[in-house]
Amino acid sequence: MTQHFTPVSSGARLSDQVAEQLAAEIKQGRLQPGDKLPTEARLVEQFQVSRTVVREAVSRLKSLGLVDSRQGSGVFVNNQLPFAPLNFEAQLAASEEAVIQMVEVRRALEAEVAGLAAQRRNAADIRAITQAVKALDAAVQAGHNGVDEDMKFHRAIADAARNPFLIQTLEYLGQFLRGVTQVTRANEARRVDFAKQVQSEHQAILEAVQAGDAQLARQAAATHMGNAIVRIRCADPVFWQQEGERLAQPLVKGVKRHNS
Known part of the structure; x- marks a missing residue:
């Protein structure tokens, strides 16, 4: 490849x-x-x-x-890597509960990442996060799903946290989180109010990090993920039947390739 x-x-x-x-x-x-x-x-x-x-x-x-x-x-x-891959395959399914569980993992990590970013960010970090927000908004305006831009937004915040272990953890989980992000963004795109909520939540995280307020940044990131769970629970069975399984397939395939 x-x-x-x-x-x-x-x-x-x-x-x-x-x-x-x-x-x-x-x-x-x-x-x-x-x-x-x-x-x-x-x-x-x-x-x-x-x-x-x-x-x-x-x-x-x-x-x-x-x-x-x-x-x-x-x-x-190396043929013998110094880590054993986590086995998520048994837990993964194209279901509401699986997506929610992965968002719960993100909530735990992203809240701390945002708090550290608020404490350690510099001017270049703020520019990068701000640009990521603008790119995401532009993607949505152009009718795109914004998955790549959403991932880059959260990565820009992680870079500002300057903790290589947290970054590596997020990178490893990226193969699963991308599929989850596809599902959550597809759900949020169905309703204008959802899309506006997400935009507002991203702005709140940016402003808290920019202000250097670690507590507020943690709260804003946790709220964003918590609200994502609420929005997922609002998705009707038709969404999961028609969209959830299709969008979650890359997530499962990534695990199978990783564990093969």
């Missing part, structure tokens, strides 16, 4: 950002044990960084036990 990476920019150290994206590919199963990493030249091109940054990132992955160099062959994902 060909990997496509997002160019990195200001904020956290460039090498850390590159390492995090590569680690996410491994932890989410898109780079399997024994797979060869893209060449150094390819990584430089995709991430739009120097060779030094790429080498520092790969060195970090080596120190974590995720990859190993083979002289004359390149860098490969």
Whole structure:
């Protein structure tokens, strides 16, 4: 499979950002044990960084036990990774309850992430979060589902929290959370009042982080996720029959690929 990476920019150290994206590919199963990493030249091109940054990132992955160099062959994902993949497959189903349970997981994580972001954010972080909100609003205005933009909004807040363990946890869960986000956004798009609520909740999180109010940011993020659960419970059986299963399929497929 060909990997496509997002160019990195200001904020956290460039090498850390590159390492995090590569680690996410491994932890989410898109780079399997024994797979060869893209060449150094390819990584430089995709991430739009120097060779030094790429080498520092790969060195970090080596120190974590995720990859190993083979002289004359390149860098490969270790056959025995230093972590065991979580097995969500038995719990996952295209159902209201499964989606709600995953949103509950998000609520626990996102609230703390928002609180830390409020304490640690800088001007660049605020610009990134603000831009993510604008991009999400623009996507909705254009009639798109906004899933990618929604994920980027929450990732921008996570970056501002500056806790690599929280970021890596969210990256691992990303394979499941994306499917959940597809379901919640499809449900919210059915009603104008839902869409306006989501927009208002995102703005509240941004303003709390911008103000540096950790308690308010935690409350705003928790409220956003709690309201997402309320909105999901408002979805009628027809929605789950026609949309829920179809939208949740990538979530289940991602788990099967990861655990195979």
